[in-house]
Structures are given as structure tokens and as C-alpha cells.
Amino acid sequence: MTLTNIVEIIWAISGIGLIVLVLLHSPKGDGLGGLGGQAQLFTSTKSAEITLNRVTWTLVAVFLGLTVVLSAGWLTTPQ
Structure with missing residues (x-):
């Protein structure tokens, strides 16, 4: 495995983790119930x-x- 492959795997895992964490957040808007301030x-x-x-x-x-x-392309070696 090259360094680029390892970084790509970390990148993919962080992307999937980011999707999961965003979905875990509680909603900030309460729909029509938020209009009155309650x-x-x-x-x-x-x-x-x-x-x-x-x-x-x-x-x-x-x-x-x-x-x-x-x-x-900072991880690839110039040829």
C-alpha cells in the first residue's frame, strides 16, 4: 500500500463518518412550533x-x- 492509498482510505472513512454524524444531529428547526418562541x-x-x-x-x-x-497531487512523486 502506498501513502496515497492510505490517505484515500482515511479520506473515505472521514467522509462516511461525516455523513453519519450530520444525520445524528438534532434538528434545529421545530417547524410551526418554533414560530411562537416556545x-x-x-x-x-x-x-x-x-x-x-x-x-x-x-x-x-x-x-x-x-x-x-x-x-x-502533493503525495505523488513527479516522474
């Missing part, structure tokens, strides 16, 4: 949501960084 009365920031946000943003940074590295 939806914000009972919501609180939980540590699980904060951790989920941090992990999601970390995977975004990894995914975008590896996308730039792979698309620029």
Missing part, C-alpha cells in the same frame, strides 16, 4: 451535543484537508 423554552445545551459538534467539525477539517492534499 420551542426555545425547554431546550438546553447538552454535553453530548457539544461533543457531537466538536467531532463533526474535526471530521470536516480532516475531510477538507485531505481533499486538498489529494486533489493537488
